Amino acid sequence: MGIGSNKIKYIQSLKLKKFRDRHQVFVAEGDKIVRELLQSTFQIKLLCALHQWIDHSREIIPEKTEVIAVSTAELERISTLKTPNQVLAVVEKPSEEWSDDLFRQGPVLALDDLRDPGNLGTIIRTADWFGIRHIFCSPSTTDLYSPKVIQATMGSFLRVRLHYTPLPALISGVQHIIPIYGASLDGRSMYEYTPEIPAMLVIGNESAGIGKEVSSFIRQQVKIPSALMQRSEGLNGTGTAESLNAAVAAGILMAWLHGASQKH
Amino acid sequence: MGIGSNKIKYIQSLKLKKFRDRHQVFVAEGDKIVRELLQSTFQIKLLCALHQWIDHSREIIPEKTEVIAVSTAELERISTLKTPNQVLAVVEKPSEEWSDDLFRQGPVLALDDLRDPGNLGTIIRTADWFGIRHIFCSPSTTDLYSPKVIQATMGSFLRVRLHYTPLPALISGVQHIIPIYGASLDGRSMYEYTPEIPAMLVIGNESAGIGKEVSSFIRQQVKIPSALMQRSEGLNGTGTAESLNAAVAAGILMAWLHGASQKH
The missing domain is CATH 3.40.1280.10 (SPOUT methyltransferase, trefoil knot domain)
Structure with a gap:
């Protein structure tokens, strides 16, 4: 259980545009933003969060979303924030298409x-x-x-x-x-x-x-x-x-x- | 000649408000800002600059201003910029007094x-x-x-x-x-x-x-x-x-x- 080294490398790679483009995903962090994401039409591919956060948030996490419990040390490794804030989400990029309307x-x-x-x-x-x-x-x-x-x-x-x-x-x-x-x-x-x-x-x-x-x-x-x-x-x-x-x-x-x- | 370790420590200490307050000075960096300072009413206490910068700027430096030629490595040690830009000035704080006019x-x-x-x-x-x-x-x-x-x-x-x-x-x-x-x-x-x-x-x-x-x-x-x-x-x-x-x-x-x- 926990987060494997492949997942850690994958999330760290998303700091680079090249890999965000390849996988068509991006990373968003922090309790407030991730809660808003969960209530939006954005598709969350992966949630990495502290145990306590997962326990408090079960009701708002869709069943089929992949969730990984991480330690504070693991969160620090994948986070880009100076002070990581409980949860990190890998999110599918939305479509950039538009109509003239x-x-x-x-x-x-x-x-x-x-x-x-x-x-x-x-x-x-x-x-x-x-x-x-x-x-x-x-x-x-x-x-x-x-x-x-x-x-x-x-x-x-x-x-x-x-x-x-x-x-x-x-x-x-x-x-x-x-x-x-x-x-x-x-x-x-x-x-x-x-x-x-x-x-x-x-x-x-x-x-x-x-x-x-x-x-x-x-x-x-x-x-x-x-x-x-x-x-x-x-x-x-x-x-x-x-x-x-x-x-x-x-x-x-x-x-x-x-x-x-x-x-x- | 060159910049001594005491001057280096002094300039580095000015990153902290405590020492700026004690000495009533602050640091400004870069060719453009320092040139503007030299044409202003601000009092420059000390200039640390690369040789080339000093050679190019002799005409605008007042005679009594203390000027120290530094190497690129020395400038990096005293600078707070990611990319130090030729010159660093220690400047006297202006008066904060004002009149109701x-x-x-x-x-x-x-x-x-x-x-x-x-x-x-x-x-x-x-x-x-x-x-x-x-x-x-x-x-x-x-x-x-x-x-x-x-x-x-x-x-x-x-x-x-x-x-x-x-x-x-x-x-x-x-x-x-x-x-x-x-x-x-x-x-x-x-x-x-x-x-x-x-x-x-x-x-x-x-x-x-x-x-x-x-x-x-x-x-x-x-x-x-x-x-x-x-x-x-x-x-x-x-x-x-x-x-x-x-x-x-x-x-x-x-x-x-x-x-x-x-x-x-």
């Missing part, structure tokens, strides 16, 4: 080459807050299913679906259905107009912003004006930050979109 | 028991973007001068001054000068009104929000409404994130304040 149902986000896992996790959590249910990611965008992103979403990955797909092809198709807004330092101030919704909001790479190819499809660039831009007359050149953190900028523009939905 | 000059932020260094760094960077020049922190708020926060601000600590002080006493004094807005899940929707500026915006702890004592001084609680709140009629209970990341919430409300300044 979803663009008419509410605002969506597109991420062009976003690289930082913490930023992606925070953006998913913010999208969840504002009721954004779909995020389209360029294939170069950091992987949702890395342990760091999954944990940073604080459970929001359960409600926000991510689709990895080349953005130029996607946007050239949907631009006839909904307006496309792109976050940019050269755009029109967000304070000057109210967006039409539903819409797609495009956020670019942390350093380079939205790529050229994707930009060519964006009709409306939107800017979060800085205090410096405001004083561009040169009256007060005290300087300002060169950029906003990508997750903060995305949050400000999601709030801007959400404001439009509150007015309609 | 500053409250009339522009919006200010107050942080009540904010704990995460990454969040604090991001909030300082966002404040800088929106031209907020002063942040008041409860004494329990994480230390600006920890290496992680300093680096996360990406140089914005040069333009945004932090003051650690008990907030109830501060706010009870300034509430007669400017309106105090507090971020809260129970407040009035930010979409329903335009704030008066200048103002103070209060952001609370990541889990617990604004503490009771500080809350009692806040006249206007402001809420970033979630999609769930919008559907509180119970028509669509798909759930939503339980909260926003503190730095994202602060960013959204700073953008809200900034919008008011664009209308005046």
Whole structure:
């Protein structure tokens, strides 16, 4: 009984995208997230948990789910958390397919080459807050299913679906259905107009912003004006930050979109 | 010549708040930040840098500044960065004193028991973007001068001054000068009104929000409404994130304040 060395190696291998892709699974950890998973439509392939956790959770674990009781030491070996939290689940990746109908149902986000896992996790959590249910990611965008992103979403990955797909092809198709807004330092101030919704909001790479190819499809660039831009007359050149953190900028523009939905 | 073991120990000790407080200094690293520091009013007590960096930078280093040439290996020993970047500076902490005039000059932020260094760094960077020049922190708020926060601000600590002080006493004094807005899940929707500026915006702890004592001084609680709140009629209970990341919430409300300044 207990967890064999093959299972340990298998779970440890899932820290790498290559093996998550091969097996089409990912790892989620902690009492709260796993409880939410068990009440969702996600398929849990394997649960590794401390004895006490299993005893407390029998009622919510489906009969056919494979459950392995592990010791604290074993949980530490398979966990990616600094402080492992009772339970780890290996979960089947959901389908990334979609139909065009979803663009008419509410605002969506597109991420062009976003690289930082913490930023992606925070953006998913913010999208969840504002009721954004779909995020389209360029294939170069950091992987949702890395342990760091999954944990940073604080459970929001359960409600926000991510689709990895080349953005130029996607946007050239949907631009006839909904307006496309792109976050940019050269755009029109967000304070000057109210967006039409539903819409797609495009956020670019942390350093380079939205790529050229994707930009060519964006009709409306939107800017979060800085205090410096405001004083561009040169009256007060005290300087300002060169950029906003990508997750903060995305949050400000999601709030801007959400404001439009509150007015309609 | 070179860096002695006493200097190495001294610089390493500055990772701890206790020693930063004792010596009233902090550490900042990297070519870009140190160049900005050299052009600022901050006092640099000591520069440790690679030979090449010193050769390239002679013109901008004041004559009386102590400069030590270090090897790559030595820089790695004193650095807190994963990838040390040419130069490390030991810098004198600026004064935290202030006069009441500053409250009339522009919006200010107050942080009540904010704990995460990454969040604090991001909030300082966002404040800088929106031209907020002063942040008041409860004494329990994480230390600006920890290496992680300093680096996360990406140089914005040069333009945004932090003051650690008990907030109830501060706010009870300034509430007669400017309106105090507090971020809260129970407040009035930010979409329903335009704030008066200048103002103070209060952001609370990541889990617990604004503490009771500080809350009692806040006249206007402001809420970033979630999609769930919008559907509180119970028509669509798909759930939503339980909260926003503190730095994202602060960013959204700073953008809200900034919008008011664009209308005046």
